[in-house]
Amino acid sequence: MISFKMLYLKYFPYNPRPFQDELMDRIFMSNIMLCEAPTGSGKSIASLCSFLADKKEEEKIVVLTRTKSQADIYLGEIKKISEKIKKTISAVHLVSKQEICPKLKYSDITYEEFNQLCRVSECEYRDRNDCPYIKLQKKLPRAEVIVASYNYLLYPPLRDYFLDRAETTLENLMVIVDEAHNLLNLDILGRKIKEKTVKLAEKELKERIPLRRIFKGEDSMIDISGWIEPEEIRYLYEMGTEILKEKKISFTFRTACFFLNAYKLRYNENFMIYRQNGEIFLKPIFPSKLIEPLIYCKKLLLMSATLSPIEGYATLYELEKAEVYSMPNLFPKENRRYLVIRSGLNTRLESRDAMLWKKYAKTIEEIYKSTPRITLVFFPSYEILKEVHSFVNFNVFIEPKENKELKTLIEKIKNEKKALLFAVCGGKLSEGVEFTIDGSSIVKTIVIAGLPFPVPNFELELKRELYDRKFGYGRGYFFLHVLPMVNKTLQATGRAIRSANDRAVVVFLDDRLEHYRYFPQEIREELELVEIEKIREKVEEFHKTYA
Numbered sequence: 001m002i003s004f005k006m007l008y009l010k011y012f013p014y015n016p017r018p019f020q021d022e023l024m025d026r027i028f029m030s031n032i033m034l035c036e037a038p039t040g041s042g043k044s045i046a047s048l049c050s051f052l053a054d055k056k057e058e059e060k061i062v063v064l065t066r067t068k069s070q071a072d073i074y075l076g077e078i079k080k081i082s083e084k085i086k087k088t089i090s091a092v093h094l095v096s097k098q099e100i101c102p103k104l105k106y107s108d109i110t111y112e113e114f115n116q117l118c119r120v121s122e123c124e125y126r127d128r129n130d131c132p133y134i135k136l137q138k139k140l141p142r143a144e145v146i147v148a149s150y151n152y153l154l155y156p157p158l159r160d161y162f163l164d165r166a167e168t169t170l171e172n173l174m175v176i177v178d179e180a181h182n183l184l185n186l187d188i189l190g191r192k193i194k195e196k197t198v199k200l201a202e203k204e205l206k207e208r209i210p211l212r213r214i215f216k217g218e219d220s221m222i223d224i225s226g227w228i229e230p231e232e233i234r235y236l237y238e239m240g241t242e243i244l245k246e247k248k249i250s251f252t253f254r255t256a257c258f259f260l261n262a263y264k265l266r267y268n269e270n271f272m273i274y275r276q277n278g279e280i281f282l283k284p285i286f287p288s289k290l291i292e293p294l295i296y297c298k299k300l301l302l303m304s305a306t307l308s309p310i311e312g313y314a315t316l317y318e319l320e321k322a323e324v325y326s327m328p329n330l331f332p333k334e335n336r337r338y339l340v341i342r343s344g345l346n347t348r349l350e351s352r353d354a355m356l357w358k359k360y361a362k363t364i365e366e367i368y369k370s371t372p373r374i375t376l377v378f379f380p381s382y383e384i385l386k387e388v389h390s391f392v393n394f395n396v397f398i399e400p401k402e403n404k405e406l407k408t409l410i411e412k413i414k415n416e417k418k419a420l421l422f423a424v425c426g427g428k429l430s431e432g433v434e435f436t437i438d439g440s441s442i443v444k445t446i447v448i449a450g451l452p453f454p455v456p457n458f459e460l461e462l463k464r465e466l467y468d469r470k471f472g473y474g475r476g477y478f479f480l481h482v483l484p485m486v487n488k489t490l491q492a493t494g495r496a497i498r499s500a501n502d503r504a505v506v507v508f509l510d511d512r513l514e515h516y517r518y519f520p521q522e523i524r525e526e527l528e529l530v531e532i533e534k535i536r537e538k539v540e541e542f543h544k545t546y547a
């Protein structure tokens, strides 16, 4: 392969690690690319350097991230590149109004309520041209790199607004979608409303809202036009704004916004409005339809540490023509071990009973006894975690439900010589949390106590039918059940080995062996089948070797 090294190495502020050259070459050469690269492989810096090497003056690089910590990584790398080229790259982190507003300090209201409050409030910052958000927006047209949340380019009503503010077009954008596995879970772009919100709105208005009956009845699709007229939404919107001005929170306004969005998107084929368990949801159906407009960008790069099987994502995102690249894991093979039980445990719905939870508890205890430092156990759901916990005889730390308790828990765990920690796949501890001291991971064993398949519900059934129709019979199950299961599992297993010096064993306590073929090559090749009675011995053996 011809190398374009000279072009991108000009920006690269470190010594390239093995495979980084190849990654940068591939990114440089492709227009649309799906890339799977392990944690610690330096994919953020590689993508930025390749993009900068290919960027023309009028073009902008947009990095879409889900979390602030991911955004900070990109902003930090841009600083390093600026130092290397001795020229400041103008970068803007497009945070929300709510995050930087010095005037309105309300955290328990929605984004829309906040926006409306800003619009209708007297504001001295705006009057003296000193509003940080307006200043931020003014920087967009001149920015070379913009780091923003997914919504700005993926949520249809926001995309045009963003392009307008940045004074650009899709053709002039080079887009990096960071942690692109998140597009599997379209909840981040969806909305919902509970009956309680409408009840509180009625209380505010001191009148009945006829629409409240929408929450009653079986789970089903909803035709919004049969429930509410535009005049009624306008009435709720105006009344809600008045209440908002006075009380700084308004359930009437919240209700109006949900139905306004639903009304706007009612003919959009990629959005569905449905009732499930007494709540109304507005959700996208296919991720590919959200990604579709971005294929007109000059470059589009979707990256993640967990995009396995990558061909599955290429089909689901309808990017079959994209360049696909899986970067190998460069951490020493001898530092890890993957074990799976041959038989005896799984969390299939029909297997679930007290006997099963007891057996899980006993096996986890055995693994814990032979593990130094931290044993981190991931369950498919909080309910299963609680069931198994009731049979465990050791002290167990449990993943907190509130974010604010998370930091305290991690600090506590770091001070423990040995600890057993229970968490949920896809929960707070499975993504973005570091269990490291001086850069080394203290998690020595990860247990996957049941493959985290989603629990069937109305939404999944509905989508499965639509996916089967689009991709072929049986593919709906693969995209909606298998891919998310693999992804959640990989996010969880990725918690232990964060650097070349970390060592850990991963134990899969689920004997549905047919599903492991969808895991990355590294796991498929290294996975060891073990009898359940031998698990403790195997874990002990691994840890003793490196004691």
Ligand code: SF4
Residues within 6 Å of the ligand: 097, 101, 102, 103, 104, 117, 118, 119, 121, 123, 124, 125, 126, 131, 132, 133, 134
């Ligand atoms: S205009 Fe005023 S209220 Fe609105 S975001 Fe700016 S500082 Fe806050």
